[in-house]
Amino acid sequence: MEMTPEIIERLEKLNDKYAALGQDLTSYLDGLLYADSVKYWNYIQVDTLLSLQKPKTSFPDEVIFIVYHQITELYFKLALNEFEQLGEEVNLSKSFFVERVGRINRYFEALIKSFEIMVTGMDKEQFLKFRMSLLPASGFQSAQYRFIEMYSTDFINLVHKDKREALEGSTSISEMYEFIYWKEGATEVLTGKKTLTLEQFEKRYQKEFIALGEKCHTRNLWQVYQRLSPNEQLDENVINCLRQNDINVNINWPLAHYKSAVRYLQRTNDDIAATGGTNWQKYLPPRFQKRIFYPELWTESEKEDWGKSWVFDSLA
Ligand code: HEM
Known part of the structure; x- marks a missing residue:
């Protein structure tokens, strides 16, 4: 040559x-x-990827359950990749902001759309059996889901809604963490005690959560937004991408997820009390959690009605 x-x-x-x-x-x-030349299967680590599904039972549908959780964690990873870059960007511009929040929105929209794979895509009899072999594990223990929340908003918005007013103005992440909203989701209905699911989750991640909360104090998405110029902050595209993000993460994904809990786990209140379980019906719906990342971008009535119409539309 x-x-x-x-x-x-x-x-x-x-x-x-x-x-x-x-x-x-x-x-x-x-x-x-x-x-050596690069080969697809080495670069994508296909063999490793396909070896990561380790069912606990021989029910074939357990593989669907594992793979879909793994797919979700990978999308969460992509979202976190964007949050990190947004937080670090020195020459922040409106177009960068809109483009990167748009990416996060697309990841969540893909997850919301595909949640049907869980809601209708597994055999209920099989699910009810193989889930017993997975106790006390729960998607509740997804740390990346909690990282996304901390990268999105000021920590005070993650404090349980009944405690927010009292802690408004607190600068201590550890103090606010004590009352983070999701502890309620893993507390036993009858005794008020933390479930084993929560105890194990905190033992593994609590330190990381507090450290990340501190790191995100100045670089969560809401703080990044404040670094745009006053004119850029009022830009329709900027506001819309943040509002869409709030709807995706705090209404539409929780509702898609809630539908799967309803399909597989709905029983009477007596049954739930009898098992000493958590009252997920009162915890999971967005209208009860009222988790809102960007409350400044919504009107009082929109906040009041958070998740209500959607609940009726999608669960009717
Ligand atoms: C058939 C499918 C599913 C059912 C029946 C289900 C059920 C539940 C229930 C009952 C809870 C409340 C906490 C608890 O009692 O453990 C919960 C929480 C949670 N699950 Fe799932 N889940 C399903 C699929 C998934 C998937 C695919 C993910 C993806 C990672 C996931 C992530 C979560 C998260 C992040 C929470 C905590 C939500 C919050 O704190 O607001 N779940 N799930």
């Missing part, structure tokens, strides 16, 4: 690059010479 001017130009650039690092280009060219 001929040494074209393009090849020579690139070799010179490479030579400059390695010379600047005090390195000898020839050795690196040797490295290229001996390196």
